[in-house]
C-alpha cells in the first residue's frame with residue numbers, strides 16, 4: 001500500500017484524513033495516530049502517526065479492527081468516525097470469549113454531536129472510545145467477575161453499558177477500577 005492507498009482505506013473505514021493525495025500532512029498524521037490507537041487485530045502499533053510497514057499492513061486489514069469486531073459495529077452512528085481505543089477491543093474480546101458467542105454492539109464510539117443528540121452525558125465514555133452498549137444478555141456478576149470493565153450500567157441486573165473509565169482522563173469516578181467498578185442502574 002502506498003500512502004494514497006492508506007489514505008483511501010482510512011477514509012472508507014471510519015478514519016477520515018481528507019484528500020488521498022499521498023502527502024503525509026497534519027490531518028493524515030492525526031488520523032493515522034487515531035487508527036493506531038484503535039487497532040487490535042495483531043500486535044499493537046506504535047502511536048506515532050507515521051504509516052510505516054506495520055501500520056500499512058494493519059490498515060489493509062480494515063474494516064477488521066480486532067479478531068471479532070469490525071469498524072461498522074464500533075463507529076459512531078452519527079458521523080461514522082471510529083475513534084475507539086484498542087483497550088476497549090481487548091475487553092470486548094475477553095467478554096466475548098467468556099460468553100462463548102458473538103456480542104451485538106449497539107453503540108460504541110459517539111462523536112460529540114451524536115452523543116448530544118441521544119442525550120448522552122457530557123463526560124460519557126462513549127465520547128472517548130472507551131464504552132460499549134450491548135444487549136441485556138449478561139449478568140452483573142458475570143461482567144464484574146471479569147475484572148476488566150471499570151464502569152458497568154445495568155437494568156434489573158442485566159448489563160447494558162460497559163466501559164473502561166479508569167483509562168480516561170475524563171473519568172468523573174476516579175475511584176472506579178476493574179476490581180471495584182462503578183455500578184449504576186438505569
Ligand SMILES: [Zn+2]
Nearest residue numbers: 131132133161
Ligand atoms: Zn452506554
